[in-house]
Amino acid sequence: MTSIRHFIEDWRERFIGAGIEDARLNAELLLAHALDVRRDDLLTRLDESLPAEILRLANTLCERRFKREPVDYIIGRREFFGREFHVEPGVLIPRPETERIVELAQERLPRDFAGVAVDIGCGSGALAVTLALEFPKLRVLATDLHAMPLGVTRRNANALGARLWYAQMDGLAALRPAPLFDLVVSNPPYVLPEDFAGLQPEVRDHEPREALVGGKDGIEICLRLLTEIAPRLKPGGWLYMEHGMTQGEQLREAATRAGLKQARTVQDYAGLDRILEARA
Ligand SMILES: C[S@@+](CC[C@H](N)C(=O)[O-])C[C@H]1O[C@@H](n2cnc3c(N)ncnc32)[C@H](O)[C@@H]1O
Numbered sequence: 001m002t003s004i005r006h007f008i009e010d011w012r013e014r015f016i017g018a019g020i021e022d023a024r025l026n027a028e029l030l031l032a033h034a035l036d037v038r039r040d041d042l043l044t045r046l047d048e049s050l051p052a053e054i055l056r057l058a059n060t061l062c063e064r065r066f067k068r069e070p071v072d073y074i075i076g077r078r079e080f081f082g083r084e085f086h087v088e089p090g091v092l093i094p095r096p097e098t099e100r101i102v103e104l105a106q107e108r109l110p111r112d113f114a115g116v117a118v119d120i121g122c123g124s125g126a127l128a129v130t131l132a133l134e135f136p137k138l139r140v141l142a143t144d145l146h147a148m149p150l151g152v153t154r155r156n157a158n159a160l161g162a163r164l165w166y167a168q169m170d171g172l173a174a175l176r177p178a179p180l181f182d183l184v185v186s187n188p189p190y191v192l193p194e195d196f197a198g199l200q201p202e203v204r205d206h207e208p209r210e211a212l213v214g215g216k217d218g219i220e221i222c223l224r225l226l227t228e229i230a231p232r233l234k235p236g237g238w239l240y241m242e243h244g245m246t247q248g249e250q251l252r253e254a255a256t257r258a259g260l261k262q263a264r265t266v267q268d269y270a271g272l273d274r275i276l277e278a279r280a
Pocket residue numbers: 091092093094095098120121122123124125126127143144145146149169170171186187188189210211212221
């Protein structure tokens with residue numbers, strides 16, 4: 001018979017051997033998922049034996065992780081800004097550094113702000129849904145180049161009680177170049193094509209390449225989006241765009257060239273240049 005303690009220890013060692021970070025946490029998360037309990041609940045049940053069926057399922061989940069499938073895709077969810085988002089292959093797993101965009105918007109706008117916002121490239125809907133919930137009077141348009149992420153965003157919005165508008169489109173070019181938005185947020189693809197092969201296997205082999213690689217020099221999509229965003233921001237409106245840690249200066253200059261003001265780069269909690277803030 002295999003106990004919970006034994007299962008966790010066994011897979012922790014195997015994950016460490018495979019170079020997987022947070023080995024124990026991964027083993028616990030996957031076992032908790034197989035048992036359909038919270039991870040904390042395992043700690044009070046460490047000496048319980050695992051039924052054969054659960055053991056089989058938990059081993060299958062851990063074998064997938066062992067092959068470097070991201071744990072969030074295996075369990076089908078990821079926390080963002082304190083809420084659980086459904087994720088699956090085909091949408092980017094939301095990252096903690098992207099939460100900074102929501103915090104920055106909260107620093108600039110009151111909770112009852114009743115404007116119009118757009119999230120360009122919504123993926124799982126992490127930003128669009130969170131903004132709609134944190135600013136209950138904000139009308140939020142979620143856009144993506146692909147239909148599949150829009151479907152996941154809709155699923156998350158429905159599950160979390162957010163009301164959004166949706167549009168499948170490339171950037172903002174299809175919208176008339178008039179001041180439509182009070183707030184534009186975007187976490188566009190910004191990885192350099194030549195850096196893609198060197199990413200962790202979890203990212204390189206499982207997350208969607210088109211959500212990550214940002215065209216020529218990694219910055220092409222960000223630069224194009226800036227020229228599309230500038231004429232569509234209302235005077236005084238805010239832009240927040242996530243970018244790679246070496247792209248801050250180029251994007252500040254491009255934002256200013258596009259006609260935006262007060263362009264500045266905001267660091268993430270690791271101190272890396274990460275977000276462009278600018279104003280119309
Ligand atoms: C880095 S992911 C960000 C997903 C989500 N906003 C987040 O922060 O977790 C980039 C997203 O932008 C979408 N995308 C890529 N190029 C785009 C374009 N030209 N117009 C609109 N969306 C685009 C991708 O399909 C992907 O869902």
